[in-house]
Amino acid sequence: MGKKRKHGETEVAAAPVKKDDAAPERPQRTLVGWKDKNNNEARESASAVGFRNKEKVLVTCSRRINFRYRHLMLNVVSLLPHCKKDNKVESKETKGATLNELVELKSCSSCLFFECRKRKDLYLWMAKCPNGPSVKFLVNAVHTMEELKLTGNHLQGSRPLLTFSSNFDHNAHWKLLKEMITQIFGVPKEHRKSKPHHDHVFVFSIVDDHIWFRNYQISVPHIESDKIARGGLDNMTLIEVGPRFCLNPIKIFGGSFGGPTLYENPFYISPNQIRALEKRKKAGKFAKKVKAKTRRKMHEQSNPLEPDEFAEMWKE
Amino acid sequence: MVVEKKGLALLKENKMEDNVEMDINQEMSEYEPESESDEEDDEHVKLIEPSKTAVYNTDGLLDKLGDISWPDNVGWIHKLSIDIDQEQQVDVNDDLARELAFFNQALEGTKRAFEKLQSMGLPFLRPSDYYAEMVKTDSHMEKVKGRLLAEKRNIEEAEERRKARESKRLAKEIQAQKLKERAKQKKEDIESVKKWRKQRQKSGFAGGDKDGEMDFSFEDGKGFERSSKKRPGVAPGDRSGGKARQGGKGKIQKKRQFRDSKFGFGGRKGLKKQNTTETANDFRDFKRGNAKGNKKRKM
Incomplete structure (x- = not known):
């Protein structure tokens, strides 16, 4: 442990020096619009020398998880080099407390907990650990990386670009979620296990009040590692790597794995309710049929047919 | 405001479940026609109306956001996030x-x-020469490639089949056209010949035997008839191609006759090979010594 920390410190010391070197020899040919911003950023980074992203994410799942959801979890683990995978967690009642303990034990600062219920419903807890907040999502439309339709591939541990749709800034809870996602899914700069290039991009997009996740490989024709060939940006294509999933936020809590509720999805129906509803609908169908039958019977009884005048015609 | 909301929530909490159920019931009754689309993708089912008791604590959310967010002056390179x-x-x-x-x-x-x-x-x-561990293993990528290739092949095969079918249909059409044309040609020919004949008859065989080049053999109606004369020396049922009658090789014929008389030719063979009372009682060929082997086997 001690060794690691030392290594980290040296990195911290090295990083700002590099930046200072890079700042003056910035090429003049860049777009004007960007240049000002870059200057600002350079100043910012110079002032934020002390900042270092030490995010560590604990990834676990509940017992009795589905294979599909387990694979999804493993995919997430492979995407996040700054995460620690842990054993499945059992207990149900004291879950919050045990999970918090576990996260502390692993010295992580945030947690992704995949909770599978009834072997078909997957819930994802996203928590910032010592003191909140935490979010509970329902996970829908899961596609794992193993699917052969997703043909892309990228370096394991390269830092992803995160793209957010602009409607993340419309509401307070989306803002909070965006911040949490950037912290958890963004790989810390100069992380030990991260690789230097950027060859994949994450998409977080809010459609229909759900957060949709996609992961694309970036393939650009290029010659050197810092120059794009002429027109290379136009020739850039994205190939989907996976996994895919869709998060439906249920609740946001103030603490980690508990605490006061800050947000509740007003449109949310639990999958149990949905199933019950469907069942009830079917039951209703049968009841309706029975009712119709009895009604018909009653009707026939109350209005008997008139005796046919030709009934006796052929008897003679 | 928040406290007020919370209080409201507490008040309504025990009612809430009933509310939700009622909502669902209402949905059921009101939105029958939509129910099918719901079944199709039950992943995106949601309440039609927002429930009124839902908590939304904006101040708390923003507080938390302030708590966890990084300092403002953190460089973009740390976040790598972009809004679109x-x-x-x-x-x-x-x-x-x-x-x-x-x-x-x-x-x-x-x-x-x-x-x-x-x-x-x-x-x-x-860089193109930077090799490192990838997210998907090589074996997996092999599978992906295989699938892509298989898909391509399938498409090509389907295309080929379609082409073959089309060409077959085209060939059929062409063949039909040809047959039609041929029939037409024949008809025309016959017609023209008839015409010519009539003309000739009208003119009272003016040409007579002089224009011998027009003296077709089929004019008499003989041309299409088969010759009633049989081929010489061939029996109607003969399949040997007329060789049976020839009988040129007298020596071989004789030998054959001799052999037939010796070994027999034709007729049932079964009766000759069956036992009769005589042969069954005949022990001349029975040899006792054969029992030895059996004894040995028994031991």
Whole structure:
């Protein structure tokens, strides 16, 4: 442990020096619009020398998880080099407390907990650990990386670009979620296990009040590692790597794995309710049929047919 | 305000479940026709009306946001996050449009990020000779490749089959056309011959025997008849191609006759090989010594 920390410190010391070197020899040919911003950023980074992203994410799942959801979890683990995978967690009642303990034990600062219920419903807890907040999502439309339709591939541990749709800034809870996602899914700069290039991009997009996740490989024709060939940006294509999933936020809590509720999805129906509803609908169908039958019977009884005048015609 | 809301929530908490159930019931009764679409993708079912008791604590959320967010002056390079405007509302149930929207977002975001990175002068693209562990293993990528190839092959095969079918149909049509033409030609020929004949008859065989080149053999109606004369020396049922009658090889014929008389020719063979009382009682060929082997076997 001690060794690691030392290594980290040296990195911290090295990083700002590099930046200072890079700042003056910035090429003049860049777009004007960007240049000002870059200057600002350079100043910012110079002032934020002390900042270092030490995010560590604990990834676990509940017992009795589905294979599909387990694979999804493993995919997430492979995407996040700054995460620690842990054993499945059992207990149900004291879950919050045990999970918090576990996260502390692993010295992580945030947690992704995949909770599978009834072997078909997957819930994802996203928590910032010592003191909140935490979010509970329902996970829908899961596609794992193993699917052969997703043909892309990228370096394991390269830092992803995160793209957010602009409607993340419309509401307070989306803002909070965006911040949490950037912290958890963004790989810390100069992380030990991260690789230097950027060859994949994450998409977080809010459609229909759900957060949709996609992961694309970036393939650009290029010659050197810092120059794009002429027109290379136009020739850039994205190939989907996976996994895919869709998060439906249920609740946001103030603490980690508990605490006061800050947000509740007003449109949310639990999958149990949905199933019950469907069942009830079917039951209703049968009841309706029975009712119709009895009604018909009653009707026939109350209005008997008139005796046919030709009934006796052929008897003679 | 928050406290008020909470109080409200507490008051309504015990009612809430009933409310939800009622809502659902209402939904059921009111939205019968929509129910089928719900069944199709139950993943996106949601309440039609927002429940009124839901908590929304804006101040708390913003507080928490302030707590966890990084300092403002953190450089972009730490976050690598980019916001993209969604041009228009995306229909969730239209898979293609939705995926396209995500793709466009990713593409736009990547372009902007690369511009930023380029202007910062940082290397960001993987050189072609940089090999490292990938997210998907080589064996998996092999599978992916195999599937792609198989798909391509399937498409090609289907295309070929379609082409073959089409060409067959075309050939059939052409053949029919040809037959028709041939029939027409024949008809025309016959017609012309008839015409010519009539003409000739009208003119009272003016040409007579002089124009011998017009003296067709089929004119008499003989041409199409088969000759009633049989081929010489061939019996009607003969399959040997007329060789049976020839009988030129007298020596061989004689030998055959001799052998037939000796070994027999034709007739049932079964009776000759069956036992009769005589042969059954005949022990001349029975040898006792054969029993030895049996004894040995028994031991």
